[in-house]
Amino acid sequence: MKIGLRILLGYFLILGLSAWLILNVVVEEIKPGVRATLEDTLIDTAQMLATLVADDVAAGRVADSDLMQRLQNYAQRSIDANISGIRKTSLDYRIYITDTKGIVIFDSDGMDVGQDYSSWNDVNRTLQGKYGARSTRSKATDETSSVMHVAAPIMEQGRIIGSLTVAKPISTINPFIYRSQRKILQRSAWLWLGSLLIGIGFSWWLNRTLRKLQSYATSVENGDKASLPDLGNNEIGSLGRALEAMRDKLEGKQYAEQLMHTMAHELKSPIASIQGSAELMREDMPAADRQHFLNNILEQNARQRQLIDKLLALVKLEKQQSLAHVHLVNIPRLLALVAEDAQPRLQARSLQLQQQIDATITSISGDELLLRQALGNLLDNAIAFAPAGSGISMQARLHINTDNRPSVQISISDQGPGIPDYALDKIFDRFYSLPRPDAAKSTGLGLPFVREVALLHGGSIKVENQASGGVVATFCLAT
Template identity: 40%
Template sequence: MKLGQRLLVFYFLILGLVGWFVLDLVFGQAKPLVRQSAEETLVDAANLLAEIVASDARDGQIVITPALRDALNRYAGRTPDADIWGLKKTRIHTHVYITGPSGTVLFDSRGQDEGKDFSRWNDVHLTLQGRYGARTTRSDPQDPSTSIMYVAAPIRDQGSLIGVISLGKPGRAIEPFVQRAERYLMLYGGLALLVCLLSGVLLAWWLSRRVNRLRRYAEAVANDERPSPPRFRGHDEIRDLADAVTAMRRRLEARAQLEDNVTLLTHEMKSPLAAIRGAGEILADEVKEPALQRFTDNVIHESQRLSDLLDRLLAMARLEKLESLPARKTSVSVSALVQEWRRSRYALLAEKQLEISVNEGSLQAEAETFKLALFNLLDNAQRFANENTTITVHVEAACLTVTNTGPMIPDYALGRVTERFYSLPAPGQEKSSGLGLAMVNEIASLHGGSLKLENAHQGVQARLTLPE
């Protein structure tokens, strides 16, 4: 699934969940809110009628006069023909009844319950106790749509409670307003979700378009093309990423060009150097004069030194081009490699009368690069070791240490000895190329390990740590 599609699905999922919770909450509150509004209206009407009834009271008793009865009956039979926000009201749904101080019904607008005891109903019972009285009762207990909401108000004469008047509103009269509110909520909620969805589609398209432009640019760079950097309006993370990719591309191009030039230069110089060295060796066989022999020896020595430097530069360039080593590593015997190095450096070791001490052990590493790293560590140890001493190679777990006895590294150089072309002079020898430890450090990084040099007792210890 593409990024834009994932963003759209994730966005719509969150939007849908939030919309569902909000609509569910609003739908759950729609009916109670309409009922609360109707109840508030009934409270006002009940108290108004209570004052009208109280005006006819005599000697602390409720009197249902013929005029009052006739007026309430006419009220129940009216046809309002009202248009309430698009809903037609053609009849009066309010039920009115009046009870005395004992709860006996004195008047019923439906003419059904006069003379009955309503003192057990909450609206009457609570009002007679001086509290707010209200109840909801179903005419059919099994049918929720038959519920009727009653609100009562006290009838007082000179401060004394002489009866209760109750007004009832059937749920069927309120239901059309609830349904209309729910329809509006569904309509506007659906429109809001649709607008949000369209906004999400537009946002996903916009982000996907910008990301795709950046992706095509990166792919073109990876294919060695030279595309123009993408330009984005505004300043955001995608533009910052595009600038970072462009900067990385330029640095990589500059580095690749330098590596190619170094590789080309070293290859071009090897043949002339081999010719110079060959000529020097021929001259050394022919020249007998001591001064000229020193000259030809110097030509041979320097040409060999330059050839070694070129070999190291080529090896360093190959290492730097590697992004990573092969995932499959092998068990490399350190002692076998040390013996191989000893045979190849026999003359140098004999000249300084150096001994090699190595324990049996192996490391998990890429064989070719590890061999290069170990040989460079041993070459460095041999170069700085004092005469008649021992170079110690120790393997333990995933750590290799090479220790020699000789001059220590000055404090100012401890952090720089692994830098490229940085070297310290060895006693009685020329300054080296400064590439050996840099190559070891690069190999350690390729393996995911580390190289650390530190001064040990009367010498230097190089610690190469590889991941297990």
């Protein structure tokens, strides 16, 4: 499992558990909180009413009291109130009064006058001078039918002469509880969704950055041209830059050691030839022999200079991870310039260059100078191995790759002897070269140079024998 997905799943797990815990606590605390508020209101109401009816209860005129009559008529009043979006159409208080024995002497609903309520907690505890309250279901099997009762003592000269209870169905506050729970759940859902989107965004960013770094590391491992991508100014970016610096140091050290070894090996032969010719020239010899050895020194010196120049150009390309100068390169014009550069060598060997360019090909993005040098190297090889008086073909066509991406393929073919089987996997090695028909020795740096140019342009180079004879070099460029 990818690290980004692991982090995302861990984030969701923590978020889900936290949300569940918070919602569970908050939602479950709403009911007791609202009920406690209701009980507090009932306490105040009971205490106030107990004070108002104290004189009538003490005088024994409960049945004839105007106040009691008004309390009796209280429940018959009609209202229509909108409380924060919840409609209230009825009054829900029930008020009853008991004497010191717990016998109901007044009931605003007119139901239980004369009933013994001394066993109910609200009455019993209040008559004992304690706080009395109870919650009782009006229907034993219905949890929503609970009614809260809160009592207050009726006092005369410091003694309890009765109790007054105010009752209210808990179901009347349920709409407010459900509305609060619904709002909390809705807003929690939006909060969870927002956190989810933030988590997905963070995971996407982390995965994208890590994929960039992983792709770069894979390219380095495969030896491909790769520049460190923009990873941002963060810990991952610092890690990428550290890897890039480590890569440069390791590759630089290894490359320098390999370069010095191969260069020393390749320079041994011309140096030995120059030294031998110089030593022989110390002796007296005919002018013709002296001129021969002098020409040999000049030729070997030129060979060394050519070797060093081409090697420096190759080294520069091999250390380059991307093109420094990118412009639109017109393919027909580029091939015309390559052909023009090769005209002297073509004429010297009486070779005919045939060009065929697909009419749909126009321009690509790249470095024209490097492309010109690379194609020139391929054409030079074809000229060197083509039989005198034969033909060389240079074609350019549009090709659709397996991933449906178009590319330009430039192929140069000759009618020469072809590449021996033993050399097919060595021709791109630095300093490796095959004997030429004219006995001239190349530097062995041409094809490695071509390969580096192709890689810098996101393309490839393939050299293979043709079934009909000769060699075809296919230079592929991404459009």
